[in-house]
Amino acid sequence: MSKRTVEVELSTSGLDAQGRPQRVPLVTNDGGTAVALQPPPGLEPDLEGEHMLINIGPQHPATHGVLRLVLELDGETVVRCIPHIGYLHCGFEKIGEYRQYNQIICWTDREDYLNSIGNNVAFALGAERLFGIEITERCKVLRVIASELSRIMSHLVWLGTFCIDIGAFTPFLWAFQRREEIYRLIEKWVGARLTTTATRVGGMAADIPSGWMDGLRQFIRTFPHTLDEIDRVLTRNAIWVGRTVGLGVMTPEEAINWGLSGPMLRASGVDYDVRKDFPYLDYETYDFDVPVGTNGDVYDRYLVRFEELRQSLRILQQAADRLPDGPVNIDDPRVILPPKSKATSEMESMIHHFKVVMEGPRPPIGESYVAVESPKGEKGYYMVSDGTAKPVRWRIRPPSFVNLAAIPKMVEGHLLSDVIAINASIDIVMGEIDR
Amino acid sequence: MGLSAPTDHRTVSYSPESQEGWVTTRMDFIVNWARANSLWPMPFGTACCAIEFMATAASDFDLARFGMERMSFSPRQADVLICAGRVPFKLAPIIRRIWQQMPQPKWCISMGACASTGGMFDNYAVVQGIDTIIPVDVYVPGCPPRPEGLIYGIRMLQEKVKNERSSDAGTRDEMEPDPTSQLYIPPQVIDELGEPFGNSVNQTRSGL
Amino acid sequence: MTRFNVVRTGASASGDQPATQRNVSHRSGAANPSAKALQDKFSSGIKRVDVIWGETIVYVAPSAVHEVIRWLHDDPSQQYDFLSDVTAVEYRDADVPIEVVWQLRSLPYRRFIRVKAQIPKGSPLEITSVWDIYKSADWLERECYDMFGIRFNGHPDLRRILMWESYKEGFPLRKDFPLRGRFSRSEQLRQALAQNPEARYSMEELTIADAFAELPTDMRERLSKGERTGE
Numbered sequence: 001m002s003k004r005t006v007e008v009e010l011s012t013s014g015l016d017a018q019g020r021p022q023r024v025p026l027v028t029n030d031g032g033t034a035v036a037l038q039p040p041p042g043l044e045p046d047l048e049g050e051h052m053l054i055n056i057g058p059q060h061p062a063t064h065g066v067l068r069l070v071l072e073l074d075g076e077t078v079v080r081c082i083p084h085i086g087y088l089h090c091g092f093e094k095i096g097e098y099r100q101y102n103q104i105i106c107w108t109d110r111e112d113y114l115n116s117i118g119n120n121v122a123f124a125l126g127a128e129r130l131f132g133i134e135i136t137e138r139c140k141v142l143r144v145i146a147s148e149l150s151r152i153m154s155h156l157v158w159l160g161t162f163c164i165d166i167g168a169f170t171p172f173l174w175a176f177q178r179r180e181e182i183y184r185l186i187e188k189w190v191g192a193r194l195t196t197t198a199t200r201v202g203g204m205a206a207d208i209p210s211g212w213m214d215g216l217r218q219f220i221r222t223f224p225h226t227l228d229e230i231d232r233v234l235t236r237n238a239i240w241v242g243r244t245v246g247l248g249v250m251t252p253e254e255a256i257n258w259g260l261s262g263p264m265l266r267a268s269g270v271d272y273d274v275r276k277d278f279p280y281l282d283y284e285t286y287d288f289d290v291p292v293g294t295n296g297d298v299y300d301r302y303l304v305r306f307e308e309l310r311q312s313l314r315i316l317q318q319a320a321d322r323l324p325d326g327p328v329n330i331d332d333p334r335v336i337l338p339p340k341s342k343a344t345s346e347m348e349s350m351i352h353h354f355k356v357v358m359e360g361p362r363p364p365i366g367e368s369y370v371a372v373e374s375p376k377g378e379k380g381y382y383m384v385s386d387g388t389a390k391p392v393r394w395r396i397r398p399p400s401f402v403n404l405a406a407i408p409k410m411v412e413g414h415l416l417s418d419v420i421a422i423n424a425s426i427d428i429v430m431g432e433i434d435r
Numbered sequence: 436m437g438l439s440a441p442t443d444h445r446t447v448s449y450s451p452e453s454q455e456g457w458v459t460t461r462m463d464f465i466v467n468w469a470r471a472n473s474l475w476p477m478p479f480g481t482a483c484c485a486i487e488f489m490a491t492a493a494s495d496f497d498l499a500r501f502g503m504e505r506m507s508f509s510p511r512q513a514d515v516l517i518c519a520g521r522v523p524f525k526l527a528p529i530i531r532r533i534w535q536q537m538p539q540p541k542w543c544i545s546m547g548a549c550a551s552t553g554g555m556f557d558n559y560a561v562v563q564g565i566d567t568i569i570p571v572d573v574y575v576p577g578c579p580p581r582p583e584g585l586i587y588g589i590r591m592l593q594e595k596v597k598n599e600r601s602s603d604a605g606t607r608d609e610m611e612p613d614p615t616s617q618l619y620i621p622p623q624v625i626d627e628l629g630e631p632f633g634n635s636v637n638q639t640r641s642g643l
Numbered sequence: 644m645t646r647f648n649v650v651r652t653g654a655s656a657s658g659d660q661p662a663t664q665r666n667v668s669h670r671s672g673a674a675n676p677s678a679k680a681l682q683d684k685f686s687s688g689i690k691r692v693d694v695i696w697g698e699t700i701v702y703v704a705p706s707a708v709h710e711v712i713r714w715l716h717d718d719p720s721q722q723y724d725f726l727s728d729v730t731a732v733e734y735r736d737a738d739v740p741i742e743v744v745w746q747l748r749s750l751p752y753r754r755f756i757r758v759k760a761q762i763p764k765g766s767p768l769e770i771t772s773v774w775d776i777y778k779s780a781d782w783l784e785r786e787c788y789d790m791f792g793i794r795f796n797g798h799p800d801l802r803r804i805l806m807w808e809s810y811k812e813g814f815p816l817r818k819d820f821p822l823r824g825r826f827s828r829s830e831q832l833r834q835a836l837a838q839n840p841e842a843r844y845s846m847e848e849l850t851i852a853d854a855f856a857e858l859p860t861d862m863r864e865r866l867s868k869g870e871r872t873g874e
Contacts, residue, residue, distance in 0.1 A: 058529055059479060061508040066481050066526060086805040087526045088481055091560040091822075093790070094815055098822055106555065113483035129696050132669055157486065176493035183490075194483055194579055252650045256724050256750065259779025269647040272725075272750050277653035279663045294646045364669060366695045369746060369757065371727070382746070384732050393732040397746070405782040431482050434523075434805055524835035525807050531836060559815055559824030559831070560806075567832055 051079055054416070058087045064161060065430030067404075069419065076415045081408045085401075088434040096394030100360025101127045101201050104394060108381075109195040111396060112432040114157050115374050117186065117196045118150035124199035125280055126370035126381040131201060131335060131363040138326045139203050140281045144319045145216070146198060147281070147372070148312040152223075153182050154375035155305050155312075158427045159230065162302070165424040166243050171230050178226050185215050201361055202336035203329030213320060220316055227309055235303070244299040248410035248422035251296060258409070259402040262377025263304045264426060268296035274373035288315050298425040305427070308375075335361040360389035369397075376400045376427055396435055400428040463601050470514070470540060471593040473502040477513030477537065479530060481520030484547035487579040488519045496582035501589055510536040515592065516569070519579075521549035522562045534569040539607045542572045542596065544588055547579050554578060570610045652750035661753065667697040675699035675756050677721055677749075685711055690761075698757060705760045708745075709771040712758060715747060716776050723747040723756065726777035729784055731791045733818050743770050743793060762793070772798040790816035807838050 057068040066087035072080040092111055096104050108123045109116035121143045128135060135143075156179050160172035183193040189208050190198045198205050234240045250260065255268040265272055273290040275283040291307035293300030329336045333352035342349040363385045371380035377399025384393040403426050411419050476498075480488055492498045492506070507513035510533045522530055534543070545565055548554035551574040553563035565571060572595060575588035599606055654661050672694045678701055682689050688707030693700040703711050715723040727746040740761040747756050762768055772795035774780045784795040785804040792814035795801055802808055806815070811834065812825045824831055 058526065059508075059533055061506070065485075066529075086803075086807070087523065087529070088521070089523050089525060089560050089805040090521055090556045091558040091815065094560075094820075094822060095556070095558055110483055110555075113486060116483075129667065132667070132696070134666060157489075173494050176490055177495065180490065180493075180495045193581070194486060252647050254778075256650075257778050259726055259777065259783075270650040270652055270750070271655055272652045276655070277661060277750075277753055278755070279661055282663050284660065284662050292649050294649060296647060366669060367698075367700075368696045369698060369728075369755075378727065380727060380746070382728065382730065382744070384734075386735060392734055393730075395728070395730045395732075397728045401782060401786075402779050405779065524831060525805075525838070527832065527835040528838050558822050559812065559820070562832065562835070563828060568836070 056419070058084075061164075064424065064428050065433075067423075067428065067430055067433075069407075069423070071411075071416070071419065073416060076417075078411050078414055078416065078419060081411045081419070083404060083407055085404070085430070085433050088430045090435065092396065092435040093394055096391060098390060100389045101363070101391070102356075102360060104391075105199060106195075106197050109197055110431060111398075111435050112154075112374065112376065112379070112400075112429045113194060114154040114429055115150045115376070115379075116194060117146045117190075117198045118154070118372070118374055119379070120196060120199040121147050121150075121281075122370065122372040122374065122379055123381050124201060125372065126368055126383055127201045127363070129368040129370050130366060130383055130385055131361065133202050133330060133332070133335060135203060135330060136327055137324050138207075139328050139330075141319050141323045142204055142208065142328065143199065144281050144283070144286070145316060145323075148315050148319070149182055149186065151312050151375045152309055153179055154427075155309050158305060158375070158424075162424045162427075163234070165420050166240065168234070168240075171233065174226055174230060178223060181219055181222075185212065185219065188212055188215070200329070200336055202332060203327075207328045213323070216316070216320055220313055220320065223313060224310070227306070231306065235306070241299060243417075243421055244302060244425070245295075245297055247298045247414060247418050248425060249296045250406065250410060254406075254409070255296070258406040260377070260406060261399050261402070262373070262375065262427075263301055263308065264377065264403050264406075266291065267293035267300040267304045269294050274371050274378050278371060280370065280372060286315050286318050298421050301425045301427075305375075362387060362389045371397070374399060376429065376432065377403060396432070398432045398435065400426070400430075401433045404428050404433055459601060463599070466601070467597045467599055471596040474514045474542070474589070474592070474596070475505050475507045475512065476503050477507050477510055477516045477533070479516055479518045479520075479533060481518075481522060481526065482549070484519035484550070484579040487582060488517065488546065488585065491582035491585050496586065498586075498589075501586070501593070503589070510534075511538065513537055514540065515542045515544060517544045517546055518550040518565050518569075519546040521547075521554060521556055522565050522568075523560045524562055525560075527562050527568055530565060531568050535609075539609070542592055543569055544573045544575060544592060545571045546575045546577075546585060546588065548576055549578075551576060653753040656751055657753065659753075664697055670695060672697040675754055677701075677715065677723075677754060677756050680718075680721065681711065681715075684714065698755065700757045700759060702759050702761065705743075705762055705770055708743075708758070708760045709773065709776075712745060712747070712773050713776055715756070715758075721749060722751050723749045723754070725750050726773070726779050726783075727755075729773070729780055729787055731787050731793055731816075733791065733816070735818060737764070740764060741768065741791065741793070743787070745773065768793040769796055770794075771796050774798050790814060792817065807835075809838065810834075 052073045054071045054073055055068065056071065058066040068084035068087065070082045070084065071078050092107055095107060099107070105120055105123055108119040112119050156175040160175035163169070163171040186196060187193050189212060190196045190205060250258070250264070250268045252269045255265050255270060260268070261272065269292060271290055271292045276290055288311045291304045291311070293304050333349060335356070337343070337356050338349040338352055343353040344350070365385060365387045367382070367384040369380050369382040371378050378397065379399050380397035382393070382395040382397065383391045386392045407423065407426065410422050414422065478485065478488055490496065492504065498504055510516070516534060516537060518530065545551045549556060549561065550565050553561050555578070557563070562568060573588045573592045575585055577584050580588070674692055674694050678692045678699050681701055682692065685707060688704050688711055690702040690704060692702070715721045725748040727748055728744070730744050732742045732744060740763045742759045742761050745758040747758065748754070760770060762770065768791065770793060772780060772784055774784065774797065782804060784798050785801060787793055788795060788801050789803040789805050803810060813820050826834070
């Protein structure tokens with residue numbers, strides 16, 4: 001093999017402007033191994049050595065899924081990080097071109113599986129924009145409740161696994177105990193715990209059963225105790241602070257340019273929240289705050305998400321108070337299934353039922369992109385319709401995908417254990433990244 | 436395979452000459468009891484089923500009562516590989532590599548519809564069942580299976596472990612594809628291109 | 644450690660009260676003011692402006708895309724500083740060209756615009772990369788290449804991202820690619836198992852050795868001159 005020189009960076013001094021060690025140039029010798037061209041100046045001159053190449057994943061407890069990070073280490077310091085994704089690529093967007101709009105809702109559960117009901121809502125909003133449908137008021141409030149419950153569920157998983165990555169195991173158990181309560185609520189409503197498929201184009205799969213609101217109020221009443229408990233254990237904990245402060249800093253300009261969204265962006269000081277800036281489901285009528293950090297590090301991301309949990313409770317309380325009576329689904333039998341009692345007794349309803357199930361509702365020719373604030377960031381579904389029951393293109397704008405792309409920038413110059421903490425703070429879901 | 440000569444070590448021998456006496460059966464009982472009640476899982480969690488697996492391991496559905504709370508993320512120390520989630524083709528060599536790294540005795544639970552058969556992902560990207568790559572002992576259906584369902588599958592595996600016999604020489608064999616077997620057709624013989632519409636033999640009647 | 648000043652965007656910056664859109668019309672909504680500004684500035688580069696369901700779509704000539712997006716990013720009256728998405732759409736009709744879509748947001752002005760460029764299917768699928776304007780385009784364009792085969796000129800590291808690098812079946816999201824793939828299931832499995840995971844776990848990883856020969860020429864030259872690949 002011919003000698004190939006790839007200079008990773010020409011280092012003129014040992015440290016760069018932020019005080020992180022600069023990378024060293026590599027040369028591939030005739031043996032095929034890459035060696036450092038010269039000892040890195042500014043670092044210990046007598047410790048010439050090769051850089052180690054460490055592979056984390058794709059099967060690893062702390063990568064939050066099948067993510068693969070190839071790290072080039074100088075001792076314990078990360079010199080370069082190359083993430084590899086695609087280990088969970090399951091062809092969602094391709095399948096979407098072969099499914100009706102109501103059928104695609106099943107797939108939206110599985111891509112960001114922590115926020116499954118939130119994804120259902122996001123897709124339904126996009127499809128309703130494409131169809132030109134206005135949903136009922138009750139449906140809007142129910143969807144807000146669903147989205148916020150989903151946000152709480154996702155943040156609890158994030159909190160639990162983040163704690164495990166840093167080394168604290170107990171908050172994981174507390175978080176999952178709370179999640180079981182929400183699972184029971186959602187199971188009473190929709191029938192499934194995790195993969196809910198709760199919405200339909202024009203409404204919801206089912207209305208809440210009687211007595212469900214009591215369960216929700218009970219949850220709202222008891223959840224702050226857990227939050228206070230976790231807060232007491234973590235927020236002022238010296239180990240916690242020591243392991244998270246100052247890591248993975250992204251400046252606001254960098255964060256916007258790298259396309260970060262959600263708590264990653266807000267921790268860096270940019271107060272962009274889709275619910276406030278491009279509202280949907282009447283979010284402008286709810287009274288809630290958007291927490292914004294000022295340091296852009298891992299600790300701030302933890303604080304932002306923690307505060308978002310409290311704000312979600314506020315929204316849930318308001319939504320539970322204002323839930324109006326009325327139908328959940330719109331009254332358009334070409335789009336949504338007629339009630340079973342009508343479908344089995346009236347001929348017209350039966351025909352509509354048949355057409356909606358077999359052929360599927362057909363939107364007019366057009367396209368729509370509706371973005372919602374998922375727990376990970378700006379989640380958007382872009383769908384293009386050519387008038388048939390199956391979309392021409394169904395694109396998922398994955399917030400974790402764009403957030404994860406910034407990990408090489410955040411990780412360089414930090415230690416190996418910091419890589420795990422920074423990776424956990426991005427809150428990635430590989431199902432959404434790879435689709 | 437089963438029709439080959441009796442000296443084929445893959446066949447199960449139930450001949451009267453097999454050395455099963457009182458001592459071996461008691462040894463089997465103790466060894467199997469110990470193995471079944473301390474199966475250290477290796478969670479190969481990829482997608483939604485991994486979240487239900489975590490929920491099963493958490494407080495409400497505790498896996499510690501089955502001796503499985505010690506998740507071994509290193510295959511070298513694991514007993515049972517629980518493949519929770521869909522496995523795309525890009526991940527296929529990884530799961531095979533992990534399986535090969537696990538020492539015997541080892542078992543595999545395929546959790547969820549996607550790991551068992553490819554699930555709802557009948558497309559170009561997903562392996563249609565991990566049993567095409569590694570040998571599976573228990574399939575747990577569901578999308579995702581409820582924690583009770585996973586526990587039922589684990590109990591089934593425990594029954595399977597308890598019914599193993601040390602006199603079965605083939606039980607703890609590494610099942611590698613045998614090139615001399617008639618069931619293994621070398622890839623050069625298989626046509627490279629599928630049918631005109633690509634794997635249309637798998638098409639359902641609805642034409643999707 | 645520096646503390647950043649909070650960057651107020653959108654609603655909190657301008658003080659206006661955005662509301663959930665209701666009863667959005669199909670085609671007769673008002674266009675984004677940026678559309679008019681674009682038409683004034685790049686008269687020939689802008690082919691068409693559509694407003695569908697309240698969203699402004701600007702069709703741009705492929706040769707003018709980089710200039711247009713650069714202007715949308717830099718101009719103080721536009722400030723489209725957030726790139727939401729880069730993707731492509733191929734229609735079922737064989738005559739309709741492939742569209743490459745950029746979804747841009749202006750956080751300070753709270754605007755959203757969709758820029759599209761149409762590339763006819765007969766010609767080589769190439770377009771300029773916007774990586775130099777938005778770093779988020781790095782992975783988004785790589786995915787677009789992986790799924791559609793569209794080459795982004797100027798991208799530092801255009802490799803497959805979701806499928807493995809030696810994937811032979813083609814570009815999955817094209818309409819002539821069947822849902823279940825071109826090869827039989829056994830062949831797909833054989834090719835998948837023949838990937839060598841170790842090939843990435845070596846010093847060759849950093850030189851992108853396996854895919855080096857297939858990289859576009861300009862990228863190979865830049866790599867051999869020692870330029871860093873994508874930050």
